[in-house]
Amino acid sequence: xxxxxxxxxxxxxxxxxxxxxxxxxxxxxxxxxxxxxxxxxxxxxxxxxxxxxxxxxxxxxxxxxxxxxxxxxxxxxxxxxxxxxxxxxxxxxxxxxxxxxxxxxxxxxxxxxxxxxxxxxxxxxxxxxxxxxxxxxxxxxxxxxxxxxxxxxxxxxxxxxxxxxxxxxxxxxxxxxxxxxxxxxxxxxxxxxxxxxxxxxxxxxxxxxxxxxxxxxxxxxxxxxxxxxxxxxxxxxxxxxxxxxxxxxxxxxxxxxxxxxxxxxxxxxx
Numbered sequence: 001x002x003x004x005x006x007x008x009x010x011x012x013x014x015x016x017x018x019x020x021x022x023x024x025x026x027x028x029x030x031x032x033x034x035x036x037x038x039x040x041x042x043x044x045x046x047x048x049x050x051x052x053x054x055x056x057x058x059x060x061x062x063x064x065x066x067x068x069x070x071x072x073x074x075x076x077x078x079x080x081x082x083x084x085x086x087x088x089x090x091x092x093x094x095x096x097x098x099x100x101x102x103x104x105x106x107x108x109x110x111x112x113x114x115x116x117x118x119x120x121x122x123x124x125x126x127x128x129x130x131x132x133x134x135x136x137x138x139x140x141x142x143x144x145x146x147x148x149x150x151x152x153x154x155x156x157x158x159x160x161x162x163x164x165x166x167x168x169x170x171x172x173x174x175x176x177x178x179x180x181x182x183x184x185x186x187x188x189x190x191x192x193x194x195x196x197x198x199x200x201x202x203x204x205x206x207x208x209x210x211x212x213x214x215x216x217x218x219x220x221x222x223x224x225x226x227x228x229x230x231x232x233x234x235x236x237x238x239x240x241x242x243x244x245x246x247x248x249x250x251x252x253x254x255x256x257x258x259x260x261x262x263x264x265x266x267x268x269x270x
Contacts, residue, residue: 002200007122008078008098010193015058015080017186032240035139035146037115038065044140044267045069045092049110053134055099055127056117070110088132100126104134111135116145119197120202124212132216135270141218144265148225149203154259155229166230170262204264218268225251225261
């Protein structure tokens with residue numbers, strides 16, 4: 001098991017190494033998913049919103065998606081190298097700080113985001129408490145692209161999937177990511193520690209996540225299931241409209257289909 005210090009150091013190393021190519025290597029930062037996230041942000045950002053704080057900002061994906069929706073951006077990340085790739089035209093204030101203890105004043109932010117970030121944490125509660133502290137009353141929290149433990153556990157039950165390209169690909173991403181990154185020169189220990197909540201803890205539990213937000217004090221919490229098994233394949237081969245119709249069907253069948261969605265998206269209001 002890793003210590004908190006090891007997890008934080010692994011994240012610094014991993015994201016420093018990939019800082020220059022992070023945008024290029026992550027397809028979710030563009031196209032359909034970019035538009036999807038932008039629409040999510042529109043749904044939580046009020047017309048009079050002044051300030052958005054992005055925790056674990058990386059190269060500024062959320063800031064780009066929210067461009068034009070708020071007056072001020074604050075990007076918080078403790079890996080300085082990756083923040084150098086946040087576009088200058090966003091005019092973001094960059095804070096090289098730990099997301100558990102920022103210098104941002106209490107109840108000063110309209111929206112706090114942590115997209116694709118929660119699974120990199122050693123423990124979620126300190127960062128979520130900090131998000132709650134800096135949010136104004138009625139302020140909104142948004143995160144996404146964090147692994148669903150139900151999906152990760154379900155997929156790992158498969159052993160012989162030879163011949164099924166969809167399952168082979170998904171299983172490879174779930175169980176072999178450390179091996180894949182080793183070919184890029186990244187030690188498996190760094191990969192596993194940097195994605196601690198995924199690689200070591202097996203993903204985030206949807207019910208546990210809801211309860212944690214409520215315990216912290218959030219008045220309203222919604223957890224959405226996203227990206228069903230093979231959705232990218234379905235969109236490429238059958239078209240986006242058909243894939244979205246099937247996605248809606250699977251959501252209509254929840255909770256029976258919860259294990260078929262790869263990621264969790266959280267909307268929470270203070």
